[in-house]
Amino acid sequence: MKNRIDECFEKLKAEGRKALVTFVTAGDPDLDTTEKLVLEMFDKGSDLVEIGVPFSDPIAEGGTIQRASLRALKNKTNLDQIFSMVSRLRDVTEKPILLMMYLNTVFRYGTERFFENCKRVQIDGVIIPDMPFEERDEVKEYAEKTGVRSIYLVAPTSKERVKMIAEESKGFLYIVSSLGVTGTRNEISTDFNDLLAPLKEGDYCPACIGFGISDGEQARKMVSYCDGCIIGSAIVNIVEKYGKDSIGPVGGFIESIREALDA
Secondary structure: OHHHHHHHOOOOOHHOOOEEEEEEEEEOOOOHHHHHHHHHHHHHHHOEEEEEOOOHHHHHHHHHHHHHHHHHHHHOOHHHHHHHHHHHHHHOOOOOOOEEOOOOHHOOOOOOHHHHHHHHHHOOEOOOOOHHHOOOOOHHHHHHHHEEEEOOOOOOOOOHHHHHHHHHHHOOOEEEOOOOOOOOOOOOOOOOOHOOHOOOEEEEEEEEEEEEOHHHHHHHHHHOOOOOOEOOHHHHHHHHHHHHOOHHHHHHHHHHHHHHHHH
């Protein structure tokens, strides 16, 4: 069963283009701004948007996204509000929308209820960075039942596991660019040719590199190894700086990345 993620990557491949996946934390600075940011990012060239579900202890995140989560939690942002926002977004966009969140949030909400609501409001995929691949059965049944893609992550130290994880993956494979937490980086030194070598032969889902990409030059370099790039902290930094006035600055940043990828 295909969903919007699959169709998006098929279209991009046919056009000879790379995917731009972008991230914003729900409720930072408020949900109304988040909703506008998602539409602005799509308008300016994002192909898929990840919406971060705020969590009190986001262990995979650096200071930028941790602060965004805390601001959102102070606004009492919760999953039901996020589902309602996505439902409104679905009135005006058919582009792929994903949630990025922590496993405890899924469990507390109720795994079956969570995935059923994802299906109801047409969320296309879920990324759970603290869920070990070996524990994927915690959500796999519900994800497959609802057609929601469960996106798996691969670390730079996981070369011997890349093929195994890719064989199970649907939607896209999230390649973590560097060890450590999220956050912009001046340099990304991982040998992606070596890391992704096991995927050169075989029919696997697309792969996108994320963690630390902060400008068009880095983005263009990353997509030379794979099917797309993921940008989060650089966008959240702009939201932190401009707050409710961040729509235009974020849109301009996305436009610059899109131009670099398409050059």
